[in-house]
Amino acid sequence: MSATLKVRNLEASYGAFKVLHGLDFDIAEGSVTTLLGANGAGKTTTLRALCGMIRRSGTIEYEGRSIANMKTEDIVRLGVAHVPEGRGTFTSLTVEENLRLGAMTRSAGDGISGDIDRIFAFFPRLKERASQQAGTLSGGEQQMLAIGRALMLRPKLMLLDEPSFGLAPLIVKEVFAILADIRENMGVSMLLVEQNASLALELADQAYLIETGSIALSGPAAEIRDDESVRASYLGY
Amino acid sequence: METFIQQVLAGIATGGIYACMALAVVMIYQAIHHLNFAQGEMAMFSTFIAWQLLQWGIPYWLAFGLTIVISLIGGYVLERSVFKPIHNAPVLSHIVIFIALFAIFNSLAGFIWDFTIKPFPSPFGNAPLFGGGLIGGHQAGMIIITLVVLLILFAFFRYTRVGLAMRAAAANPESAKLVGIRVGVMTGLGWGMASAVGAVAGILIAPVVFLEPNMMLSILLYGFAGAVLGGLSSPGGAVLGGFTVGVVENLAGTYIPVVGAELKLPIALFLIVAVLVFKPTGLFGQRVVQRV
Numbered sequence: 464m465s466a467t468l469k470v471r472n473l474e475a476s477y478g479a480f481k482v483l484h485g486l487d488f489d490i491a492e493g494s495v496t497t498l499l500g501a502n503g504a505g506k507t508t509t510l511r512a513l514c515g516m517i518r519r520s521g522t523i524e525y526e527g528r529s530i531a532n533m534k535t536e537d538i539v540r541l542g543v544a545h546v547p548e549g550r551g552t553f554t555s556l557t558v559e560e561n562l563r564l565g566a567m568t569r570s571a572g573d574g575i576s577g578d579i580d581r582i583f584a585f586f587p588r589l590k591e592r593a594s595q596q597a598g599t600l601s602g603g604e605q606q607m608l609a610i611g612r613a614l615m616l617r618p619k620l621m622l623l624d625e626p627s628f629g630l631a632p633l634i635v636k637e638v639f640a641i642l643a644d645i646r647e648n649m650g651v652s653m654l655l656v657e658q659n660a661s662l663a664l665e666l667a668d669q670a671y672l673i674e675t676g677s678i679a680l681s682g683p684a685a686e687i688r689d690d691e692s693v694r695a696s697y698l699g700y
Numbered sequence: 701m702e703t704f705i706q707q708v709l710a711g712i713a714t715g716g717i718y719a720c721m722a723l724a725v726v727m728i729y730q731a732i733h734h735l736n737f738a739q740g741e742m743a744m745f746s747t748f749i750a751w752q753l754l755q756w757g758i759p760y761w762l763a764f765g766l767t768i769v770i771s772l773i774g775g776y777v778l779e780r781s782v783f784k785p786i787h788n789a790p791v792l793s794h795i796v797i798f799i800a801l802f803a804i805f806n807s808l809a810g811f812i813w814d815f816t817i818k819p820f821p822s823p824f825g826n827a828p829l830f831g832g833g834l835i836g837g838h839q840a841g842m843i844i845i846t847l848v849v850l851l852i853l854f855a856f857f858r859y860t861r862v863g864l865a866m867r868a869a870a871a872n873p874e875s876a877k878l879v880g881i882r883v884g885v886m887t888g889l890g891w892g893m894a895s896a897v898g899a900v901a902g903i904l905i906a907p908v909v910f911l912e913p914n915m916m917l918s919i920l921l922y923g924f925a926g927a928v929l930g931g932l933s934s935p936g937g938a939v940l941g942g943f944t945v946g947v948v949e950n951l952a953g954t955y956i957p958v959v960g961a962e963l964k965l966p967i968a969l970f971l972i973v974a975v976l977v978f979k980p981t982g983l984f985g986q987r988v989v990q991r992v
Contacts, residue, residue, distance in 0.1 A: 514878070539880035551875035553868050555986075563861075564868050568880035571861060612879065 467492045467620055467652040468513075471522040475512040482508045484676040485521065490620065490652050490669075495642075497655045497663040497684065500673035506656040507548050509673070510622045513654075514538045514545050525620070540568045544613035548624040550605045551612075554598025558589055561597045561608055565615025575615070582611040585641070603634035610641065614649075621645075621653045627662060635659070639666055664688040706834055707950045713839035714908070714922075715946020716846030720901035721916075721923025722930065722938040723853070724894040729932050730870040731890040732783065734794045738801035740920030742778075743898030744913060745805045746771040748813050750903050751820060751911055760823045764903060768896045775895030779888040787887075809913040820906035842904045849900050850939055853893070857935070866890055918965050922949065925968035928975050931985020941983065945971060 468490040475483040482505050490496045498506050512519035515535040523531040530538050539545075544565075553561050562582055566575045583590035586607045592600060597608060606626055613621055626642065627635040639662055645651055646666075657663035664670060667684040672693075680693065687693055721739060728736045736742075746767055753763035782801070786793050824841030828834070857863035869876040869886035876883050901923075902916060909915050922945050930941025945968060953964045975982060 516874075516877070535877045536880050536882050539878060545878045547875065547878060551872065551878060553872050553875060555871050556864075556867060560864060560868075563864060564876075564879045564881075567861070567865055567868075616879070 465492055466490060466524075467526060468654070469522070469524040470513070473509070473512060473519060473521040473523065475508055475517055475519040477508075477517070482676050483512060483519075486673070486676075486678055488671050488678065488681065490654055493646075493650050493652055494668040495646055495653045495655060495666050496669045496671070497657060497667035498671050498673055499657060499660050499663060502658070503675075504673040505676040506673055507624055508676075510545065510547075510624050510654070510656055513622060514543055539616065542616065542619040543622065544616045544618035544620070545622045546609045546613045546624060546626065548628070550602075550609040552597045552600070552605045552608060554596065556597055557594050558597050558600070558608060559593045561612055562589075562615050565612035566617075568616065578615055578617070582614060585614075585644075586611055603630050603638070606630060606634075606638055607641070610638070610645075614645070614651075618651055621651050623653060623655045625656055625658060627657060627659045635662065642666060661688075702834070703954065704951075707954045708947055709835045709843075710839060711947030711950035712943060713835070713842045713946070714905070714950070715926075715943035716843055716850075717901045717905045717919060717942075718922040718926045718945050719939040719942025720846055720849065720897050721920055722926035722942040723850070723935055724898045724901070725920075725923055725927045726930075726932055726935050726938040727890050727894040727897075729927075730935070731866075731887045732787065732794075734791065734798070735924070735932075736894070737795075737798040737920075738805060739894065739898055740916030740923070741802050741805035741809075741913075742771070742775070742895050743902035743919075744916040745809055746774075746895065746899030747820070747902035747906050747911060747915070748809050750899070751818065751906075752813070754821065760821065767899050767903065771899035772892040772896040774892075776888040776892035778895070779891035780884070783891070784884060784888075806913050813913075815913055818911040820903075820911045822907040838907055845900065845904060849897065853897070854936075862889075918968075921965065922946070922968045925971045927982075928972050929982055931982025933986050934982065934984040937982055937984025 466489040470486060470488050473483055473486040474481065486509060488496070498509060500506050508517065511517045513523060515533055515538055519531065521531065523529065525541060525543065530541065553564060559579065562579050563575065566578065569575060583593070588604055589608060589611060592604065597605065600608060626638050630638065642653070643666055646653060655663055655667060664684045664687060670682065670684045670687045671678050672680040721743070724739050725736060749770055750763050750767040753766055754760065758766070782797060786797065822838040822841065824837040826836050826838050828836055857867060865881045866886045866889060869881050869883045870890070873883045901919070905919060906915065923942060926942030926945045927938040929944060930937030930939065949964050949967050952959045952967050953961055959967065
């Protein structure tokens with residue numbers, strides 16, 4: 464399998480404070496890769512660095528072309544959808560407008576309304592609230608909206624930042640079932656950042672463990688999941 | 701009764717101008733969260749451009765359209781060249797630049813076209829309509845054109861993709877980038893449209909207040925009052941606020957003997973203070989609640 468994303472020696476800093484110290488990782492086409500690690504390890508920073516929301520250096524190759532010097536808006540145009548920390552909802556706009564915004568980089572005719580119907584079929588609860596202000600949605604609904612908005616791009620790669628954050632366990636299950644469904648049926652590659660390691664490892668094919676800005680460990684998700692010592696020392700469950 | 705209707709209609713006519721200025725102010729406020737003090741001077745400058753085009757013998761409506769296009773481009777270029785570099789700068793830097801722009805546009809207009817008061821033509825004439833003299837031709841024209849402009853803007857923001865992108869860029873710039881919107885371009889476009897709306901207001905009010913570099917000073921103040929009354933976070937509210945200020949100003953001038961024509965302007969200031977004291981978000985604004 465060829466790599467959708469190839470990252471070498473990725474570094475990033477906030478001001479003078481260096482957060483990422485040369486990360487190397489790959490995302491195979493159509494696979495789910497997860498980045499695990501404690502609070503402050505640099506997971507969110509990695510996602511932000513990948514799509515140019517902060518200054519970064521190193522090699523970032525997406526589908527064989529370098530995106531290390533590209534602006535966020537241009538990276539999105541290549542089919543990279545970022546579901547950000549905090550879900551990035553346009554709270555003052557309606558649910559449907561939020562979804563339409565996801566397709567902003569596609570040309571106007573291009574089956575956008577059809578895609579909205581598909582998303583609504585996928586998330587019936589969003590359909591019920593289509594003309595409601597998105598800020599009035601619950602956390603779980605906003606997470607679904609964020610995923611729906613990302614899908615509207617018809618992405619080839621999705622970057623997901625803690626989709627389980629702040630959600631009730633039942634809703635978390637629902638969201639992860641949806642992600643599994645997307646992987647099965649749409650062939651979207653995913654980079655999943657999670658604190659909930661057991662959930663993430665269940666969905667993922669490949670896992671990387673980040674510790675204070677460098678990769679401490681990597682391997683197939685199943686192996687890491689089954690390795691008692693890794694679980695005890697890194698994942699704490 | 702007839703005086704009353706007359707005054708209300710006249711209030712709606714000038715209110716439309718205030719509504720345009722209020723909307724221009726709110727459009728920029730939404731995008732960069734600062735009040736553009738120079739909005740009125742930009743509108744005045746646009747009006748001088750229209751006057752110049754008319755002096756060169758260009759027909760009224762062509763000059764009208766050209767001025768709008770020039771203002772649109774001018775507003776865009778102004779944002780990209782002056783405000784883009786300082787968009788992360790503190791409030792004071794913005795205020796200083798607004799004051800500088802105010803002074804520059806004002807004196808530049810005086811320098812190019814001098815400070816003498818000039819008449820400005822109206823395409824509608826001033827003959828009273830409907831025989832009864834309830835409303836003058838130019839006033840009726842003002843109402844119609846401002847309503848058309850406001851409707852076009854409403855449709856643009858509500859039903860077009862660019863309009864949606866502009867709203868998204870103003871509401872949540874970071875997320876907007878993540879769906880591929882060029883936020884900077886949208887901000888520039890917002891400035892362009894605001895200055896185009898201001899140009900319409902200037903051209904329409906010029907036959908009433910006459911053309912000179914300080915013509916928009918009080919108009920902008922009424923526009924601010926309208927924007928504050930309606931709520932700075934609500935474009936629709938700002939428009940309604942503008943119309944309300946126009947009507948209130950006119951009725952107060954007519955029916956409250958103390959106020960008369962001389963004390964009309966303080967009514968705008970009084971409104972601003974009253975709204976800020978009793979309902980700081982304005983009639984239609986949303987309270988910004990920050991989650992921590």
